[in-house]
Amino acid sequence: DADVTQTPRNRITKTGKRIMLECSQTKGHDRMYWYRQDPGLGLRLIYYSFDVKDINKGEISDGYSVSRQAQAKFSLSLESAIPNQTALYFCATSDPGPTDTQYFGPGTRLTVL
Amino acid sequence: DQQVKQNSPSLSVQEGRISILNCDYTNSMFDYFLWYKKYPAEGPTFLISISSIKDKNEDGRFTVFLNKSAKHLSLHIVPSQPGDSAVYFCAASRRSSNTGKLIFGQGTTLQVKP
Numbered sequence: 001d002a003d004v005t006q007t008p009r010n011r012i013t014k015t016g017k018r019i020m021l022e023c024s025q026t027k028g029h030d031r032m033y034w035y036r037q038d039p040g041l042g043l044r045l046i047y048y049s050f051d052v053k054d055i056n057k058g059e060i061s062d063g064y065s066v067s068r069q070a071q072a073k074f075s076l077s078l079e080s081a082i083p084n085q086t087a088l089y090f091c092a093t094s095d096p097g098p099t100d101t102q103y104f105g106p107g108t109r110l111t112v113l
Numbered sequence: 114d115q116q117v118k119q120n121s122p123s124l125s126v127q128e129g130r131i132s133i134l135n136c137d138y139t140n141s142m143f144d145y146f147l148w149y150k151k152y153p154a155e156g157p158t159f160l161i162s163i164s165s166i167k168d169k170n171e172d173g174r175f176t177v178f179l180n181k182s183a184k185h186l187s188l189h190i191v192p193s194q195p196g197d198s199a200v201y202f203c204a205a206s207r208r209s210s211n212t213g214k215l216i217f218g219q220g221t222t223l224q225v226k227p
Binding site for chain 2: 004031033035040041042043044045048056058090092094096099100101102103104105106107
């Protein structure tokens with residue numbers, strides 16, 4: 001079984017709709033992250049969380065919100081989706097330690113029409 | 114402002130030859146660097162990393178070189194295999210900030226031809 005899972009894997013929605021992307025992990029890590037990948041731009045950090053009570057904005061948080069329901073669950077919401085939020089979204093986890101290695105889920109492909 | 118840059122969007126090499134992927138960074142506060150590999154329809158997977166106190170780290174066919182004065186790192190794959198065909202991302206972090214945040218480059222698509 002995968003250590004980091006994301007649901008849904010693919011989603012097509014319309015402008016103005018509310019969308020939630022979910023991430024679960026069994027690695028027991030405290031830190032969780034949401035990224036989006038766009039062609040030519042690499043991965044950009046949207047939000048990150050160190051524990052249930054600690055949520056931080058990344059470099060591109062506008063238009064997004066998150067919820068850390070438990071250590072193992074971290075959800076990303078688009079309150080009112082717009083076409084330029086069409087992208088690949090990745091969740092990742094890590095633990096503080098000698099390295100900053102992050103472990104990624106398989107991604108969600110979101111299309112906003 | 115792209116703090117981590119991979120200026121080559123793509124690279125094509127012959128099986129058995131060396132693949133060299135390059136990455137430049139601008140922030141001298143970065144002290145840890147990682148390479149990730151990504152296959153289609155999968156998430157990035159960690160490949161190899163290097164601390165700023167080193168200039169080389171090797172793991173099997175993969176070697177990462179760091180030139181701090183030039184703010185440049187490179188990933189060498191020797192010998193290249195068709196299964197190495199993927200998108201490669203370099204990433205940098207400031208471990209001293211204790212945020213675990215990674216700044217990624219744009220990625221380089223490597224194609225290894227049989």
